[in-house]
Amino acid sequence: MGRSPCSSKVGLHKGPWTSREDTLLVNYIQAHDEGLLRCGKSCRLRWMNYLRPDIKRGNISPDEDDLIIRLHSLLGNRWSLIAGRLPGRTDNEIKNYWNTHLSKRLLSQGIDPNTTRHYQSQGSNNKQNPKKANATHEPAVIPKLHLPKPSRITTVFLPRNDSFDQCTMSSSQRGEGALDSEVIQCPWSEYVNDGENGSGLLSDLECHSGLPASEDENSLEKLYEEYLQLLRTDEDQLQLDDFAESFLI
């Protein structure tokens, strides 16, 4: 839920702003106009869900479709966690896709979207009225997760889509007519990349896994191997639950 520690972000500065940083910020605002009447929260959302150059546009592929269903059966409505396993997809996108496509499809197949298990023999009324059916059956018990709250680990651990390596994306890819002639660049990359170490926004986006600070690299490797194993093979539900538990400890 809460933000990940700033100190965990490699190459990012913390503490008091230096005069040099102040100058860079002033220059940036002057160059890009300060008249944007949006709060930081709104800007972040817009960037994360729409403008980020590594966003993958287009339909959810059958593979992604399958993966979402499987991960949802493991993790429940932890969309950011699921999104972290789908390179280029956002939690909002997956949440919307689930609510508008997958849950309905599963219901039409007689599968409880919350558990991805077939309904026990329930009345035919429920089948005809999925909403009612959903409301009357026992909700899936998903333990509330406070810590850790993993965020995106996509580009660290998973192969990237080719387009992720580009910091630009034509607006036609995004289907936004008003900006057709524009090429969107990550707006802060120039500013953030200015440091000597060359680290920038993209590296920031790539870096935070959100896993517990006490996790050493071997543990991360092990977790990832378990995850890959899960994707490669058809596990029984017990193993899936065990894997899910590993996220909750």
Place this chain on the structure above:
DNA sequence: AACAAGGACAACCGCATATGT
């Protein structure tokens, strides 16, 4: 052609939690 209904998706909201003072 006009309107209504429904679907899809972007954006907003409230809450939990980390961070800084």
Place this chain on the structure above:
DNA sequence: TACATATGCGGTTGTCCTTGT
């Protein structure tokens, strides 16, 4: 330690588009 602020998350709402009548 307490408080204010920033950030990230899931749930919900609003708006636009498509389809049906």
